Amino acid sequence: MDKTAHLSNPELNNIKPKPRRRRSPVVRSGKDKPQKRLRKKQTSEFKWNLLLISLEILGLSIIAVSAIIVLLGYSASRFSGTSFFSSLLPFAIGVLALVLVACVFLIGWWKLRKWLQAHSELLTPVLSLSFALLIAFLVTHDQFTLAYGNFRTLVGGKEEASRITISHQVYAAYRRHSSAQLQKMISRSQEYQQAIEDAARSFDVDVNLLQGIAATESSFIPRDSSDGGRGLFQITQVPKTVMAQAHKRLGTEKISLENPRHNAFVGAATFKHYLAEMNGDLFLGLLAYNIGPANGGLRFIMQQYGATDFTTIQPYLQTLPRDYPIRVLSYSLAFRLWQKVGKLLAYEEGNNAIYIQRIGIPGLQTGL
Structure with a gap:
């Protein structure tokens, strides 16, 4: 078709394009609101059910862990030894019995759970937490403390056995102290309590440990001793890094060892230094604090005799340094x-005795 034809045709020229129809906005029906409410309700129900299940699992977990500690701790004490028939075999049978009892308990709980939920969804977590609270109450009794100690020995092996041996040396040393003398020392310590608390907090050290060190070093009677020790903590040779730390924490340009507060900060910094040098071993850290840097310090002595811990180094030491950690911890x-x-x-x-062991020795996780 010729393009010029429609241009010359007046009828074609008068044809106007049809206007586009605007789409009306979609009006949503009120049916969406109930769906949203339904989704919110389902979400809240899911969270509620999740909370109930979590509480139930928490209670059952506390029961299971406590039962394992008690039964294995009791078995470790009852069947201790190396004989196969009188010790090892009965202990293995006890572990097998523990597994079977756990299976029976879980099956019984599952059946009881269905019956409880048929009456109320709150019954299962409430019953589970009630059992857990009963277990928590029994934890405070002496028999659980003994079972827990046996369980630690079972799991800790040689290291735990060594720790228990030394701990009882501490308890024996505390028993031998005169109560009247200890009371006098505690009374004298009150004057320096705030300084020691500030030093302990500043260097993240147990305050009772610092009190034990001060009691052993000076009996809370600050003085200059014949071997060069000065003040409350009997400071002698101190590494430069330790003095720098004490300067920084005190915020002073000059440290005076005659000042009990300064002396406490230097003592805390020194103990923290040797504790880190001994990889966190409390007994070795205290022993290193007492020996100091003389003759290469404790690390050199241990290398010389091939000792690896406090138990193996004890026989090679003289009475005074050997007993130093025991005395410090008994005062602590x-x-x-x-x-x-x-x-x-x-x-x-x-x-x-059992109550004191439950409280535990400062610096050692011996208590509950």
């Missing part, structure tokens, strides 16, 4: 008892 224990109980308990009276 006295301060902890005074802090928690308000009095010094006689170790041999009644159930005090």
